Amino acid sequence: MDHLKKYITEINDYPKEGIVFKDLNPIYKEPKIWKELMFPLQNLISTKKPDYIAGIESRGFISASALAFKLEIGLITIRKPNKLPGEVIGTNYKLEYGEDRLEIQRNIIEKDSKILLFDDLLATGGTAGAAGNLIKKAGGNLIGYAFLVELTELKGRENLDSNLFLETLIKY
Numbered sequence: 700m701d702h703l704k705k706y707i708t709e710i711n712d713y714p715k716e717g718i719v720f721k722d723l724n725p726i727y728k729e730p731k732i733w734k735e736l737m738f739p740l741q742n743l744i745s746t747k748k749p750d751y752i753a754g755i756e757s758r759g760f761i762s763a764s765a766l767a768f769k770l771e772i773g774l775i776t777i778r779k780p781n782k783l784p785g786e787v788i789g790t791n792y793k794l795e796y797g798e799d800r801l802e803i804q805r806n807i808i809e810k811d812s813k814i815l816l817f818d819d820l821l822a823t824g825g826t827a828g829a830a831g832n833l834i835k836k837a838g839g840n841l842i843g844y845a846f847l848v849e850l851t852e853l854k855g856r857e858n859l860d861s862n863l864f865l866e867t868l869i870k871y
């Protein structure tokens with residue numbers, strides 16, 4: 700998958716000084732390239748037979764919704780604070796560039812349904828770790844994680860449950 704790196708733009712000092720931001724928009728803009736990533740991911744995920752894909756706001760929504768649609772399974776949204784209507788469960792967590800909070804609707808998950816968590820990129824693992832905890836708190840059975848890109852030096856994997864399925868397609 701390394702040949703796809705030329706479709707990932709690197710932006711220095713965004714959104715904060717010292718961060719090299721990986722912009723995946725050039726991938727989404729090219730249907731053939733996006734498909735090259737989505738097909739293997741779709742096949743891998745389908746073997747795990749999740750009931751739902753959970754996408755993390757907002758860049759995670761892009762491919763999470765496409766995957767859910769292709770696999771004909773439901774999409775669950777994990778969102779930034781005050782975006783979801785009704786009762787929510789929330790958690791605060793540390794980001795590569797700051798601190799944030801994620802929320803999920805309290806009654807959105809049927810107890811023990813199998814959830815595959817998706818985000819565009821795994822950096823420190825703070826976001827996905829927090830999102831995974833939220834899924835469990837909301838009654839879901841977290842079965843694994845999938846990302847398009849992994850920044851391996853940040854060792855985000857160490858913040859995730861090592862017993863679960865974990866797939867990252869493009870590694871830096």
Ligand code: AMP
Nearest residue numbers: 719720721795820821822823824825826
């Ligand atoms: P982390 O919680 O550190 O694993 O950060 C992952 C989340 O932050 C994902 O939702 C990414 O969209 C975003 N993110 C963190 N670092 C970067 C980066 N260097 N380039 C692009 N997105 C990033």
